[in-house]
Amino acid sequence: MTTTGPLQILIGVDEPMVSSLLADCPGVEIISHETLGTADTDETDPGRNTQKIAATLDALDPDCLLVTGPDSLDVAVVEAVRARGIPVVAYTDAAIDRLTTCEHISGYVRRDDGGADDRRRLLDELAWVTSQETRQQLRDSTDQVTMLHDATAELVGAETPEELYQSTVDVAANVLDFDTCYVGIVDGEYIVPKAVSTGTPDSGVRRMRIDEGLAGKTYQTKTSQLVHHIEEDSDAKPAQPSYRSGISVPIGSHGVFQAVSTHPDAFDERDQQLAELLIGHVAEILTRLRAESVVQTRQTKITRLHEGAMDLVAARSRAELFERTVIVAKTILDFDRTYIFAASGGEFVPVAKSAPPDAVDVGRLPLDYGAVGKTYRTGESRLTPDIHADADADPVGDIYGSGISVRIDDVGVFQAAARDTRQFDETDLELAELLISHVTATLKRIEAESGLRDERDRLSALFENIPDAAVTFEFDDDRPVVQRVNTMFEYVFGYPADEIVGANIDEYVVPPANDAEATTFNEKLQQGTSLRTSVRRQTATGVRDFLLHVVPVHLDQTNTGGYAIYTDVTERRERERELRRQNERLDEFASIVSHDLRNPLTVATGYLGLVQETVDDPNLEPIDDALDQMGRLIDDLLTLARKGQVVGETTTVDLQTATMDAWSHVETNDVELVVSLSEGSTVDADYNRLVDLLQNLFRNAVEHGSTSNRTNRTESGDAVEHGSTADDDPETAKTTTVRVENTADGFAVEDDGPGIPAADRESVFETGYSTSTDGTGFGLAIVRRIAEAHDWEVTVDTGSEGGARFEFSV
Template sequence: MDSEAQLTALHEIATTIQSAETATDAAEQTVAAAANILDFYMCSVEIHEDGWLIPYAVSEDSPEDGVRRMRVDQGLAGKTFQTEEPHVIDHVTSDDETDPADETYRSGLSVPIGGHGVFQAVSTEPEAFDEQDVELAELLVSHTAGALDRLEREAMLEDKNKQLESFASIVSHDLRSPLSVATSRIELAESECESEHLSHALNALGQMETLIDDILTLSKQGEVIADPAPVSLATVATEAWDLVATRQATLEVVTDDTIRADRDRLKQLFVNLFRNSVEHAGDTVTVTVGQREPSGFYVADDGVGIPDDQRERLFEHGYSTTDEGTGLGLRIVEQIAGAHGWTVRLTESQAGGARFEFSTGEPPSET
């Protein structure tokens, strides 16, 4: 296979490697590509774990015991990992710094895989590798590094989600019970005596209930939407409106378009925005849901709007423009949008109120 064909093949294999479900899978695909495309028939991928470079994949033609785990300061593999630079050895001896795993190796190539480990190819012939081999190997392992970067991020996100779920469970169980007792006691006290302090206490407990609901919601909304489905903006917005204590407020839906989304999380997004409008713009506010050009949708109201100096902070954790707000409602909105891959922008509506614009990246379709 000539160099042009090798480059084409390496680009074609990129998606396959970068879509690997495990580090072992990525390593095995890398070794297979090295053999099939680059003619590196004795090669391996070593991944860093706790100060060691551990073989994750070894080519079929490698000699038995031809690869071993090594310390990160040991041999050619360790040198490559620590310097994060490729190395070519034209003449390997059994007692040199390369520390070969097999005495028959006479030349070798070693390339770093980001900060994850090293790729190595060896030959029983001296001077078997040149600069072009290095460049092709670097291109190959760039795909491997991309896969390992993604898997690392996903593992960190999974750990974070587990911590959030644990935290949410504690919040739900350990706080709701005493809150319920306190609310019941205050309601009993109200039946026995009159005091404005009791009503203020009930309002405070109600705010704590809302805060708990927001925290629980926040802990669940950041997960990436893996399989969005077509949903009607008008239908989901109307369902969300029915869940909000809108008093004399009015909902106007001026679109019959469909977007791809997770229905439940889109409904939560609308609920939070509708609550925000009612809380900040008053009981008689009119809220409008419409299509945003060229792609996406918007939620706008005819309230007093939000000052320019507050708009950038509005999505911050815990920031609220009212004493009653938890400061989490719009943070949840931003997380739901991010989980869909959307962007959200706050601007001013035609009536001078708040307008939240969501760019979905694809044109809505009519139902």
């Protein structure tokens, strides 16, 4: 192979583009031969192909073989080229990684636009690989590539990123002869040295911002940098002023590898290519390790989170839950700065935090404030790698660089923050959401339990403070077993709780004579029927009467227990029995009055009538009036005794009909009735008793306002309670009017007579009260008794014309 004269470049006939690129270049002779292609190969006789190719190469004796791809040469050509030590240059757009396994490739030029710059770089590479010095370097380079491939196994075996970093600088130093090199990994806003070659002083490397110096440029552009003279490179900011040249290679998106030297031009493109080859493997391995680490860390944290959830579940209040949440976030998720904001009263209130002393003291915030407000409004979790670049973020302090926001149901928002940017990733957000899902579930449980506790406390307080004896019980077969009694039960029945709880209540409180009744009650209760009945039970002071109200736990279905309340009605029953006895005596009295008094009165009235038929004596008229008054008195006594407080079945009564019926049974003289009732006015009443009530009111009005001479009337009614002030002179007397009308809650009866003085308005309803010499004093008393029997309220006032007005609220 000659080394003088023009460079003889052998090119296959199927690569005309390369021929045209180097055509007319001084010092270059293009040799084209079809044997180097694959079209003339004989697949049936590989040996013949090898011999043919070898003969061609020996005849042409080229300085270099130029190809356009790593796979453009036949295996036979590769073997022949390697056997003769002919360098091969690849001019291709394939990445250098594809050439790392092609040991026959000696040089590499990346194809760009096929223009002048490509030709210049290609000529430089051809001149370099064909020089005698380069031949030796290529042999060394080939050895280095081989050693790099061997070292890859060691790199692949790294179990942790830290182990990989150290192995990388060791390989760079031992295989690539890089004296000073380091691996820098991005951590937030900085590229932090993780491994440094042996012998490098502490000041030889330093932490740099991701946009600082040659390392920052390499990381930002993801492009390798070859610097022959550091002092002439405006981007370079060496850690040591003695550094004169260097190489900077990106480790994927993870960081930067750098090698430096105290000599200028210490590195060339071959060093750069070898470094890229090494770091390409490192980047792939680091990506795998990190992915495995993320999966392992995530799984570990998920496992620990589930364990931490047990701690959350133990919380008994919202405040305790929130405090436990920030502790779990710190100890398990490694979130140093966490906050929980509760939405309350139109603002966010910080209710829990876990933060170092330098953390910002966050106070109350509006509901629309920054990322926390948007998270709460939308319900969407937020991952903010760079808080200052996020338009929605509005940090309370400027010390935070990144953060996470997760909504806690309708309660509030959980936030985690870090000083540097990019401190959280999707895995952190996922774990935070998992944590908050546990918090949300626990919150619902706490709220439910709190409601149940409040309800239980209210029921317990109600049970204990019931003024009657109360007991809860459960059925054991057919036996009602006591579960709890209140204080009043202990007092009434005389059994302390610790004695009767767990016992059959019937054996303690049911008298023997009522055993069958109690058994029937128990059967009904077990069938889901509530009871409200009168019973007799054995107490500490003897057998007493009770109103028993028993409610099963579930109505209309098979029950296991219930609640019973014993209301002592013994005194009421005694009063009822006494009242019955009084009513019996009163009825007996009424019978006596009706028979023993009315008969002599009837005899006297009859004989007086006979005398008046034969004798015209004015002295007989007072006797007639007295007998008439005695008759009215007997009638009113009978009314009070038999009807005063007794009301029969009530129905819906038309008020106008009852009014006209009552008016028709009263001697009204010249008194006028005005009915001002609206059509269809009704009341719920005993019809006959309502008519009695109206009759007494009408008689009272007639007696007050009658224009007739009172001494000349024969039957004027017997409900006059006050002396008449009516003028006895017919020429000066006026007609009295009685009006019946509706009120807001009932009806009223009023007249335009003299009225009732305010001082007498309460007394007029008293039995026997009358200001008239011929009044019985019972009429208005009967009115009140009938009203009270209907549960109506009656009041007396002054009418619109100055007379008496009686209003009934029904």
